[in-house]
Amino acid sequence: MTTTTDGPAVEVRGLQKRYGDKRAVDGLDLRVEHGEIVAVLGPNGAGKTTTVEILEGFRRADAGHVRVLGEDPASAGRAWRSRLGVVLQSTDDLAEATVRELVHHFATFYPAPRDPDGVIDAVGLGAKAGARARQLSGGQRRRLDVALGVVGDPQLLFLDEPTTGFDPEARLEFWGLVERLRDEGTTILLTTHYLDEAERLADRVVVVASGRVVAEGTPAGLGGRAARQARVRWTADGTVHEEVTDAPTAVVGRLAAQLGEVPGLQVLRPTLEDVYLDLIGGARADAAATAPTGAPAGVPTHLLEVTR
Numbered sequence: 001m002t003t004t005t006d007g008p009a010v011e012v013r014g015l016q017k018r019y020g021d022k023r024a025v026d027g028l029d030l031r032v033e034h035g036e037i038v039a040v041l042g043p044n045g046a047g048k049t050t051t052v053e054i055l056e057g058f059r060r061a062d063a064g065h066v067r068v069l070g071e072d073p074a075s076a077g078r079a080w081r082s083r084l085g086v087v088l089q090s091t092d093d094l095a096e097a098t099v100r101e102l103v104h105h106f107a108t109f110y111p112a113p114r115d116p117d118g119v120i121d122a123v124g125l126g127a128k129a130g131a132r133a134r135q136l137s138g139g140q141r142r143r144l145d146v147a148l149g150v151v152g153d154p155q156l157l158f159l160d161e162p163t164t165g166f167d168p169e170a171r172l173e174f175w176g177l178v179e180r181l182r183d184e185g186t187t188i189l190l191t192t193h194y195l196d197e198a199e200r201l202a203d204r205v206v207v208v209a210s211g212r213v214v215a216e217g218t219p220a221g222l223g224g225r226a227a228r229q230a231r232v233r234w235t236a237d238g239t240v241h242e243e244v245t246d247a248p249t250a251v252v253g254r255l256a257a258q259l260g261e262v263p264g265l266q267v268l269r270p271t272l273e274d275v276y277l278d279l280i281g282g283a284r285a286d287a288a289a290t291a292p293t294g295a296p297a298g299v300p301t302h303l304l305e306v307t308r
């Protein structure tokens, strides 16, 4: 069995995929190091699923260099596949089987699986182990999908919008599970529309629009987020005041010296969502070759509108 760990877990350069006239993926570059969690963000139709399906070996690229765990997914064999975990939403055919039966059955496909009962507990389905798949709620069903994706103890796990349909408590539990997998050395490529999920889990986020990467970085540093100006807001004489500043601590210190306890004090920094929407808006504007918005550099336009 090939167990190449030299080089990155995922290496993609110049990936292209068309559907008829539609360029779904248009020169995409991506690199995921071993042990990282990378979140791929992007609007509907950006090309995320197409890219992930090529990496999983389910779709053929038209052009570009693709290596996943050291091999080309288009020609890699069963040994390679057994090192991947793919969370599919395809247990419909198996709806009559119980959770326990399914997870134990999937474990037999892999050379060195995790303990199936331990996996069932880890995804929070211990109390439902005897239930049939068709009897599970949407969120419980998704946990079962995740259990089936991780029972093979994969080196690289693909999670495509894993917490869609989860209630808030289930999401928190699931995030804990993903963090434990990372701590155990699993490399994870995650696609999500939840920016709080990316912020909590990802070492790096990659923003895709119109089939190519428009930005990447740590959640804290994406799009120059860490360096963007803060807004200090407070209330005085019944009016909300606001100051945009590079040095919010100094502003707060000045206000405290003037006012003592500062009424309604808030220090607002751009959220990951602010930066993301800004990047996506920028990418759309570039694509449409429209005029710039006229916003000051580094300040998301919708934030200006809200706080004006």
Ligand SMILES: Nc1ncnc2c1ncn2[C@@H]1O[C@H](COP(=O)(O)OP(=O)(O)OP(=O)(O)O)[C@@H](O)[C@H]1O
Residues within 6 Å of the ligand: 019, 022, 023, 024, 042, 043, 044, 045, 046, 047, 048, 049, 050, 051
């Ligand atoms: N099998 C297909 N045949 C034709 N066009 C397709 C096919 N699959 C995807 N597309 C098109 O390719 C583009 C990229 O789709 P893709 O599913 O990769 O995007 P996505 O980023 O995963 O979107 P979402 O966030 O909605 O899941 C879209 O315009 C989509 O309509």
